[in-house]
Amino acid sequence: MLNSKIEEIKIELSKVIVGQNEMIDALLIGLFTNGHILLEGVPGLAKTTTVKALADIINLNFKRVQFTPDLLPSDIIGAQIYDMKTGEFKIKKGPIFTNLLLADEINRAPAKVQSALLEVMQERQVTIAEDSFKVDSPFLVLATQNPIEQEGAYTLPEAQLDRFMFKIVVGYNTKEEEFEIAKRVTSTQSISLNKVLDKETLSLIKEEIAKVHIDEELEKYIVDIVCATREPKEYGLEEIADYIQFGASPRATIDMFKAVKAMAYIRGNDYVSPIDIALVVKAILRHRIILSYEAEAMQKTTDELIQKIMEKIDIP
Structure with a gap:
């Protein structure tokens, strides 16, 4: 690797x-x-x-x-x-x-x-x-x-x-x-940066990331997290249902599948773990959840709602 x-x-x-x-x-x-x-x-x-x-x-x-x-x-x-x-x-x-x-x-x-x-x-x-x-x-x-x-x-x-x-x-x-x-x-010391990556090596890294294993149970877990932003009540999240006007799009699921593999690779693993999902989930979802007027009035943030979802959905 x-x-x-x-x-x-x-x-x-x-x-x-x-x-x-x-x-x-x-x-x-x-x-x-x-x-x-x-x-x-x-x-x-x-x-x-x-x-x-x-x-x-x-x-x-x-x-x-x-x-x-x-x-x-x-x-x-x-x-x-x-x-x-x-x-x-x-x-x-x-x-x-x-x-x-x-x-x-x-x-x-x-x-x-x-x-x-x-x-x-x-x-x-x-x-x-x-x-x-x-x-x-x-x-x-x-x-x-x-x-x-x-x-x-x-x-x-x-x-x-x-x-x-x-x-x-x-x-x-x-x-x-x-x-x-x-x-x-x-400091007066000048800084010079060394080039450590070229397009060919970048392509090889992408190929290695594509081979990172992700268990089917974790794939379903990711889909559940994204779907919970759209239909919170179906996941027992009535407390946040009124705060979400629109949930994340299917593009969020696709990006999550890609990002967790890359995060696992960066952390030195050839398989995805729940930790990798936890590390990227807020960054992927926070700009895709549209808050309701009620949420804004209550000064709720998308990060808070994502945290509630992560706490509710069982890790496989």
């Missing part, structure tokens, strides 16, 4: 990132399973720095788009332009044609621009004028957003949220980690 490569990646990332292990694991799982990642947190928590460092380490093409209120869809996907010399229209491709696309502060742009990503996130292709173009493989959207309550932010459409495998809530570092960050920033 190529698990040693994962440790090498983490060692390189630790040169520039202190802590934030959940975010790093999520980025690796996304990379290994072609799953898009949404990172939410206040500014200054190294979200952008982590993505840039990951792109350096794995030797993939990387582009960054800063989302702003005046951004246009053509600024992301490209446009058809008229060439005065030849008298013909030509396609000018946008930054979306890359391996890793960092959509920085994605919720600063209105829905029209955010929806420009919908086709490419699902179909891995872009339509410009009348032509469709495939994007390179691997292709991964890594989006960052500031919490909605911050000024000048828009909520992401539910259809787009569903296309993100994970929503990772990036929290503050511990006091010890922050002390280490401050020491590093004020």
